[in-house]
Amino acid sequence: MGKKRKGLKVFYNCDKCPAYCCSYERIIVGKRDIRRLAKHYGLSFEKARKKFTKKGEEKGERVLRHRRDEAYGTVCRFLDRETRECTVYDARPGICREYPGSKRCGYYDFLCFERNAQEDPEFVATAYNP
Ligand code: SF4
Ligand code: SF4
Incomplete structure (x- = not known):
């Protein structure tokens, strides 16, 4: 989800992460996000809303x-499960554009912590709850 910001040193590397943040089950979207996705796929707002989103908490x-x-277990329907990249990158929701919003990514910190603990740089930790 996250991308390095120009000129800002960050302490996470999305290229070494299997898109942990895209496994978060509560990725909230607004009307503007749905409109953008609808336009991207050439669908009506209502169709995109039904097809891509569901009721939240x-x-x-x-x-x-x-x-x-x-x-x-599950990931956002837009994540390519092979490449681990977002398939709607240019049309992704605002929350995905903003995340992590700081120099650190909590998911990535946890992933690195577990990888060090397991002495396995490929290890995929699955129990982090932000
Ligand atoms: S969890 Fe963090 S490091 Fe991994 S893809 Fe998302 S923003 Fe990048
Ligand atoms: S829309 Fe893209 S960046 Fe956002 S959660 Fe889904 S796959 Fe990840």
Whole structure:
């Protein structure tokens, strides 16, 4: 999800991460996000809303739908499960553009911690809850 910001030193590397953040089950989207996805796929707002989102925890909240994933159980339906890249990068929701929003990524810190503990640079930790 995250991308290095120009000129800002960051302490995470999305290239070494299997898109841990995209496994978060509550990726909240707003109307603007749905409109952008609808335009990207040439769908009506209502069709995109139904196809790509589902009810969230809070009243009126919409979250991105998930699908099965070997690494994390489920991930956002837009994640390419082979390349681990976002398939709608230019049309991704605002929350995905902003994350992690600081120099550190909590998921990545946890991933590195577990990889060090397991002495396995490929290890995929699955129990982090932000
Ligand atoms: S969890 Fe962090 S390091 Fe991994 S892809 Fe997302 S932003 Fe990048
Ligand atoms: S839309 Fe893209 S960046 Fe956002 S959670 Fe889904 S796969 Fe990840």
